[in-house]
Each structure stands twice: as structure tokens, then as C-alpha cells.
Amino acid sequence: MTKFEALGLQKSLLDAITDMGFETPSEVQEKAIPILLESETDLVALAQTGTGKTAAFGFPLIQKIDSNSRTTQGLILSPTRELCLQITKEMQAYSKYERNINVVAIYGGASITEQARQIKRGAQIIVATPGRMKDMISRRLVDISKIDYCVLDEADEMLNMGFMEDIKEILSGTPNDKSTWLFSATMPREVATIAKKFMHSPQEITVGAKNSGASTVQHEYYVVGGRDRYPALKRLADTNPDIFSVIFCRTKRDTQKVAEKLIEDGYNAGALHGDLSQNQRDLVMNSFRKKQIQMLVATDVAARGIDVDDITHVINYQLPDEIETYTHRSGRTGRAGKSGISMVIVTRSEQRKIRAIENKINQKFLVKKIPTGMEICEIQLYHLANKIKDTKINEDVDAYLPAINDVLEGIDREELIKKIVSVEFTRFFNYYNKSKDLNSSDNGRDRGEGRDRAEIPTSGAVRYFVNVGERDGYDWMSLKDFIRDTVGLGQEDVFKVDVKESFSFFNTEAEVTQKILDKFTDFKVDGRFVNVEVSKNPGGGGNRRRSGGGGGGFRGKRSGGRRDDDRGGRGRRDGGGESKGRRRDRSESSSPNSGKRRSNKRKGDFF
Numbered sequence: 001m002t003k004f005e006a007l008g009l010q011k012s013l014l015d016a017i018t019d020m021g022f023e024t025p026s027e028v029q030e031k032a033i034p035i036l037l038e039s040e041t042d043l044v045a046l047a048q049t050g051t052g053k054t055a056a057f058g059f060p061l062i063q064k065i066d067s068n069s070r071t072t073q074g075l076i077l078s079p080t081r082e083l084c085l086q087i088t089k090e091m092q093a094y095s096k097y098e099r100n101i102n103v104v105a106i107y108g109g110a111s112i113t114e115q116a117r118q119i120k121r122g123a124q125i126i127v128a129t130p131g132r133m134k135d136m137i138s139r140r141l142v143d144i145s146k147i148d149y150c151v152l153d154e155a156d157e158m159l160n161m162g163f164m165e166d167i168k169e170i171l172s173g174t175p176n177d178k179s180t181w182l183f184s185a186t187m188p189r190e191v192a193t194i195a196k197k198f199m200h201s202p203q204e205i206t207v208g209a210k211n212s213g214a215s216t217v218q219h220e221y222y223v224v225g226g227r228d229r230y231p232a233l234k235r236l237a238d239t240n241p242d243i244f245s246v247i248f249c250r251t252k253r254d255t256q257k258v259a260e261k262l263i264e265d266g267y268n269a270g271a272l273h274g275d276l277s278q279n280q281r282d283l284v285m286n287s288f289r290k291k292q293i294q295m296l297v298a299t300d301v302a303a304r305g306i307d308v309d310d311i312t313h314v315i316n317y318q319l320p321d322e323i324e325t326y327t328h329r330s331g332r333t334g335r336a337g338k339s340g341i342s343m344v345i346v347t348r349s350e351q352r353k354i355r356a357i358e359n360k361i362n363q364k365f366l367v368k369k370i371p372t373g374m375e376i377c378e379i380q381l382y383h384l385a386n387k388i389k390d391t392k393i394n395e396d397v398d399a400y401l402p403a404i405n406d407v408l409e410g411i412d413r414e415e416l417i418k419k420i421v422s423v424e425f426t427r428f429f430n431y432y433n434k435s436k437d438l439n440s441s442d443n444g445r446d447r448g449e450g451r452d453r454a455e456i457p458t459s460g461a462v463r464y465f466v467n468v469g470e471r472d473g474y475d476w477m478s479l480k481d482f483i484r485d486t487v488g489l490g491q492e493d494v495f496k497v498d499v500k501e502s503f504s505f506f507n508t509e510a511e512v513t514q515k516i517l518d519k520f521t522d523f524k525v526d527g528r529f530v531n532v533e534v535s536k537n538p539g540g541g542g543n544r545r546r547s548g549g550g551g552g553g554f555r556g557k558r559s560g561g562r563r564d565d566d567r568g569g570r571g572r573r574d575g576g577g578e579s580k581g582r583r584r585d586r587s588e589s590s591s592p593n594s595g596k597r598r599s600n601k602r603k604g605d606f607f
């Protein structure tokens with residue numbers, strides 16, 4: 001008996017589950033499904049984004065629907081068109097072995113007559129946004145007076161978006177004895193109000209801590225001058241060559257402006273906000289899903305529908321007004337058991353807001369420094385070397401090889417490597433060479449610029465380079481554990497772990513440097529040398545965890561369990577050739593990604 005079978009699900013669903021490749025139920029599924037199957041009850045289920053809530057209500061709903069009747073029996077309300085379509089698609093996949101179950105999506109921005117037509121054909125389950133639903137009810141195009149089940153999905157987001165009145169109105173036209181299932185990531189007061197007002201002694205299940213952000217997310221902030229937000233953003237992107245991120249701005253105007261600047265500067269960026277047509281938004285979302293867009297700049301409202309699993313970074317270009325909104329933003333990363341990073345760019349005066357967020361999410365932020373130009377160059381250099389190593393040889397060059405050999409004759413291996421690497425590296429170097437420190441603070445002494453030899457420091461923090469990364473199955477948590485366990489260090493000894501695709505950086509205090517270098521001499525894992533070197537750049541110096549935090553919220557019991565999963569399962573699926581598109585785009589345009597227009601692009605640093 002599979003674990004899904006043990007929850008009481010019927011054969012047709014189990015077969016669909018097998019097809020989808022789900023092996024074990026997630027926690028919210030394990031808790032919710034038996035309750036919903038066994039009893040007619042109202043339910044409030046709180047679980048973070050990415051925990052599988054759709055299936056937690058979707059499976060039981062399908063099992064409970066009478067497919068012989070064409071009456072609408074289930075209504076799922078969800079905040080956005082995106083989510084509506086996503087849920088509908090999922091429900092259709094769940095019910096693929098059921099005969100005669102029709103799931104219809106109802107949302108704004110599409111033909112209402114076409115949607116009405118689909119409903120007329122018989123829809124046992126309707127998935128709707130509140131606005132369009134209300135509209136269709138008032139035009140008598142749907143009948144929800146006989147529903148048995150109403151699901152309020154992403155309830156907090158719906159209320160955030162101002163759908164309270166619509167929801168009340170919709171619910172007032174439904175039977176009193178139906179069951180209402182409310183699913184939400186957080187439990188703000190408005191959600192509690194809905195639960196109280198429209199539900200009858202609901203059962204409650206909570207996965208993880210109430211009102212806390214996903215614990216797989218590391219929160220970081222960077223303090224810069226108000227005018228340095230944009231150059232800071234660029235440096236954050238340049239330090240993470242494989243970034244796949246959502247960047248949040250407060251206004252549509254800023255969103256558009258930042259996206260345009262990024263595109264102009266050669267990044268694969270796109271804008272998502274309410275002033276775009278539905279068609280434009282669809283195009284952007286499609287490119288983002290396909291990772292043709294690596295940096296999606298979005299407003300909070302427009303981003304509500306984003307449900308993409310692999311987002312590596314959320315960047316708060318500006319902080320939101322509401323702390324609750326921060327939770328929603330950072331919840332876009334760290335989904336489906338992966339780890340993610342939520343970065344916040346703040347000015348000095350905004351720092352107090354960080355404290356408020358820490359209190360709310362029950363997690364500490366790391367204070368980090370915007371990387372110096374030379375650090376970025378170093379990272380780009382290693383990235384480039386790895387890219388060359390991983391490049392598949394195109395056999396078609398064979399024909400030209402004799403001629404090429406003639407051209408390159410007399411250049412020895414070492415010189416040739418230097419030249420090849422310089423082709424791309426020089427662009428970054430020229431752009432960032434002598435660039436200013438963007439960190440807004442008085443203590444820039446640890447910056448390390450101008451240091452040209454990696455001597456072994458005897459005090460303070462030491463930054464290391466290690467030749468393993470994401471591709472080897474590490475994330476910042478598991479790499480930290482690996483180093484700690486291998487060298488035999490304490491909980492707090494390894495910090496500022498930055499995992500890149502095929503290499504990483506980390507810090508320790510200088511006292512343990514010798515120990516680390518000794519341990520990693522001729523050290524092999526699975527037959528491969530794991531090489532640790534002192535990095536040329538100390539990486540923002542001895543910037544440990546903010547004091548008073550005692551190490552922050554990342555070492556809860558839970559991380560112990562998670563990290564084992566992560567280690568085995570998180571190798572990259574795509575083998576590393578994926579950044580081609582971006583690279584090509586970038587090298588054809590401007591700063592620091594283009595040699596040609598670089599000089600006049602420098603100005604762009606002061607956006």
C-alpha cells in the first residue's frame with residue numbers, strides 16, 4: 001500500500017498520482033486528505049507556499065464529487081487568473097482517469113460568453129477568480145446554489161487583493177450546509193474573520209509555524225545609498241551568474257524602469273505589472289517559465305499569480321509597506337523543498353524595518369555587503385573557466401582547425417588560456433576596475449580591494465573558494481554542514497556560504513584557516529578532488545551574523561531533516577549548458593556585458 005493509498009484515496013486518483021510522479025504525500029496533504037475524505041467538515045489549513053495545497057483539497061474534492069450528476073458541486077475561489085488556470089490544469093490531471101468530470105476555469109480578461117458556454121455543458125467543479133465569478137452570478141450565467149464544497153485557496157492573498165466584499169457576496173448565494181475549506185499561507189486578521197463568519201466550527205491544521213516565512217529561505221539585506229539601488233541590483237545579479245529571480249518594486253513605474261534598464265544593460269529581464277495588457281503579461285510569464293527571462297521585475301499585485309518552482313532569488317528592490325507583503329514576496333523562492341534567498345536592498349534609514357520583519361517572520365536576516373567589483377570579477381572568472389570546461393565541442397569546427405592552428409601557432413597553453421579567459425573577463429574587469437564601494441557604512445576597511453596576493457590572514461574572517469557547487473548537489477545549508485563535519489568545526493564556525501553552480505565561497509575565522517587548508521589537501525569525495533583555497537577577496541570581511549541573533553532561525557530542528565534530502569536530490573537537471581541564451585544576449589549588449597558600449601554605459605551606474 002502506498003502512502004497515498006493509506007490516506008483513503010481511490011484507485012483512479014492513485015493512478016493519476018503515479019503518472020504525475022508524486023511519491024509521498026506532503027505534510028499538508030497527509031493531514032488534510034483523511035479529514036476531508038472521512039467527514040463533512042469545514043477546514044482551515046495553513047501551510048506555506050509550495051507545500052502542495054492544491055492536491056490537499058483537489059484529491060478529496062474529486063473523490064467526493066458525483067460524476068453522474070452535471071450539477072455544479074464544487075467551487076474553488078483563487079486570487080488570480082494565473083492561479084485559476086494552474087489549479088484547473090492540476091485538477092484535470094488529477095481526474096484524468098475519472099469519466100465525466102468537468103473542471104472549468106472562470107477568470108477576467110477572457111471571453112465571458114465562451115466561459116458561460118463551457119459551464120452550460122456541465123461543470124461539476126468551477127475554479128474562479130472572485131471578480132469574474134461575481135460578474136457571472138449577477139448575469140445568471142452560473143448556478144452555485146447547490147454546491148456542496150467551497151474552497152477558498154490562497155485566502156490571505158485574495159483578501160490582500162481586496163476581494164473580501166466579493167467573496168462575501170459569492171458565499172451568500174451558496175447553501176448553508178456546504179463544507180468550506182480554506183487554504184492559506186498565513187493567517188492575518190481578515191482570514192480569521194472569514195473563518196469566523198462563514199465557517200462552522202472548522203477543524204484546523206497547521207504545517208510549520210503560523211505566520212512565518214518558509215524556513216528554507218535565507219533572508220539577507222544590503223545597506224546602500226538611496227541612489228545606488230540600481231547598481232547594487234546589478235552587482236547582485238553579476239555575483240550570481242545563474243540567477244533566476246523575481247525583483248519586487250513598489251510602483252508600476254519603477255518596475256518598468258528597472259526592467260528597461262536591465263534589458264538595456266544586457267540582462268535577460270522582463271517587466272510584469274498591471275499596465276501591461278493581458279497578452280503582454282502572458283508573453284512575459286511564458287518567457288520566465290522557460291527561463292529565457294532570468295530577472296522578472298514585478299509589482300506585488302502582478303506577481304500574485306507567479307507559481308514557478310525554481311526561483312533562486314527574490315530581490316526586494318524596495319521594501320513593501322506591509323510586512324505581510326514581504327512574506328508573500330519571499331515565499332516565491334524556497335518552494336518545493338528547495339532552498340532560496342530573499343535579498344533586500346535598503347538604505348540606512350530603512351534598516352529598522354528589517355527588525356520589524358524579523359520579528360514578524362521569526363527569522364533573522366544576515367547583513368551582507370554588496371560585492372566589490374573585484375569580487376565579481378573573481379566569480380565571473382571561475383564561472384567562465386567552468387563554462388569553458390563544460391562546453392560541448394562542436395565537431396563542425398574541425399574543418400577550420402588547421403587554419404585556426406596557423407593563427408594561434410606559437411602560443412603556449414598557459415598563454416592561450418589567459419587569452420581565452422581574458423576575452424570575456426576583460427569586459428567585467430574594465431567595468432568594475434576601480435568601481436566604488438556601494439555599501440553605505442563607515443567601515444569599509446575590510447573590503448580587500450587592491451590586495452593582489454592571497455596570503456593567509458592571521459586574524460579576522462577568511463574567505464575561501466571551494467570547487468564544488470550546486471551541480472554537486474549542494475546548497476548553502478548542506479555545503480555548510482559538509483565543511484563543518486569534514487573539518488570538525490562548531491555550529492557557528494562556517495558562515496557566509498555562497499553556493500554557485502559549480503563552485504562556492506565560504507568564510508571562517510582565521511583561527512581555523514590552517515585546519516581547513518590541511519584537511520582539504522588531497523581531499524577526495526567520490527573520487528573527485530575537493531579543493532579549498534583562500535579567496536583573494538575576503539568577501540565583505542568579517543561580517544558575521546548580526547549580533548544578538550545567536551545564529552538566527554536557520555538551525556531549527558527542521559533543517560536537520562531537510563538537508564539530507566537536499567544533498568541527494570538537488571543535482572542540476574540541466575547539466576549546465578542552460579545559460580547560453582543569456583550569455584549570448586548579454587555579450588551583445590551593454591555594460592558590463594559588452595565591450596563596445598561600455599564606456600558610455602558607466603553612467604548607468606547612477607540610475
Ligand code: ADP
Binds near residue numbers: 023024050052054
Ligand atoms: P501550494 O498551493 O501550497 O503553494 P502547490 O499545490 O502549487 O503548492 O504545489 C507546489 C508544487 O509541488 C507543484 O509543482 C506540485 O505539482 C508539487 N507537488 C504537490 N504535491 C506533491 C507531492 N506529494 N509530491 C511531489 N510533488 C508535489
Ligand code: MG
Binds near residue numbers: 054
Ligand atoms: Mg496554491
